Amino acid sequence: MLLAGKTVLVTGASAGIGRAVAIGCARHGADVALNFARDVAGAESAVAEIEALGRKGVAIQGDVADPKTATDFVTKAVAALGRVDVFVNNAGICPFHAFLDMPVETFERTMQVNLHGAYFMVQAAANQMVKQGDGGSIIAMSSISALVGGEYQTHYTPTKAGLHSLMQSVAIALGKHKIRCNSLFPGTILTDINKDDLADTKKREYMEGRIPLGRLGQPDDLVGPTVFLASDLAQYVTGASLLVDGGAYVNLQ
Numbered sequence: 001m002l003l004a005g006k007t008v009l010v011t012g013a014s015a016g017i018g019r020a021v022a023i024g025c026a027r028h029g030a031d032v033a034l035n036f037a038r039d040v041a042g043a044e045s046a047v048a049e050i051e052a053l054g055r056k057g058v059a060i061q062g063d064v065a066d067p068k069t070a071t072d073f074v075t076k077a078v079a080a081l082g083r084v085d086v087f088v089n090n091a092g093i094c095p096f097h098a099f100l101d102m103p104v105e106t107f108e109r110t111m112q113v114n115l116h117g118a119y120f121m122v123q124a125a126a127n128q129m130v131k132q133g134d135g136g137s138i139i140a141m142s143s144i145s146a147l148v149g150g151e152y153q154t155h156y157t158p159t160k161a162g163l164h165s166l167m168q169s170v171a172i173a174l175g176k177h178k179i180r181c182n183s184l185f186p187g188t189i190l191t192d193i194n195k196d197d198l199a200d201t202k203k204r205e206y207m208e209g210r211i212p213l214g215r216l217g218q219p220d221d222l223v224g225p226t227v228f229l230a231s232d233l234a235q236y237v238t239g240a241s242l243l244v245d246g247g248a249y250v251n252l253q
């Protein structure tokens, strides 16, 4: 039970990686507050799974693109669960689109959800941790896309590089408060975010072929790395990043 006695907050936890991470943290002993935007049934079923594990769970609705959602989420999570030990910034979107005719709204929405929203969420969680006075762990679900490009992701990859950069800077700003800040870099993980993109069989086979471990990722593949960074096992790890990609990044030739 690496997270026994800890309270974990996860954004974008009604589906995909966030949901798996929220339930995985509960499996390792944590109480968990989930943020989500629209999928009430997904969020409620995640809370039910957390409670079935004997942990406390609470789902709090809010669009992370609105800066007010950040303080609202943290305030309501603390009211329900008492404190914040771990904050996982996971909520994100990737509406695949070509560069030359990228709609302004698509660009701006992606920035607002993935990066601006993260900034204010991390700030709200950090302020609560500072108030508590005994440190904490902040984890950003960045991406392999912080390191490599994507033809239809010109609006998205900068948000993932930005998120990693944010973790590096807040690792410095918050070190004096014993708050550790790190990034995870998932490769391609099978979720709703890329269901349409990977419906292209040629692309899917190409992606699979690039992965030394021989398969695309599953949301549960992010649980272990998240639990490690959240736990005291990572007590001297801050400002770091961890690829969780089956080896895809290093496989050039």
Ligand SMILES: NC(=O)C1=CN([C@@H]2O[C@H](COP(=O)(O)OP(=O)(O)OC[C@H]3O[C@@H](n4cnc5c(N)ncnc54)[C@H](OP(=O)(O)O)[C@@H]3O)[C@@H](O)[C@H]2O)C=CC1
Pocket (backbone or CB within 6 Å): 011, 012, 013, 014, 015, 016, 017, 018, 035, 036, 037, 038, 039, 040, 062, 063, 064, 065, 090, 091, 092, 093, 094, 113, 141, 142, 143, 144, 185, 186, 187, 188, 189, 190, 191, 192, 193, 194
């Ligand atoms: N899947 C992959 O291959 C990779 C994903 N990532 C990153 O992992 C994170 C999770 O992605 P993944 O699980 O694949 O995506 P999914 O689409 O499966 O899940 C996204 C989650 O984020 C929530 N969400 C979306 N927009 C908002 C918003 N404005 N406010 C609050 N919650 C929101 C959704 O909730 P709701 O439906 O209720 O709106 C949902 O719970 C993202 O940041 C993504 O960039 C990184 C690398 C690879």
Ligand SMILES: C[C@H](O)[C@@H]1OC(=O)[C@H](O)[C@@H]1O
Pocket (backbone or CB within 6 Å): 094, 142, 143, 144, 145, 150, 160, 186, 187, 188, 189, 193, 194, 197
């Ligand atoms: C959504 C994509 O499939 C996924 O998102 C990322 O961040 C990865 O780099 C993949 O491109």
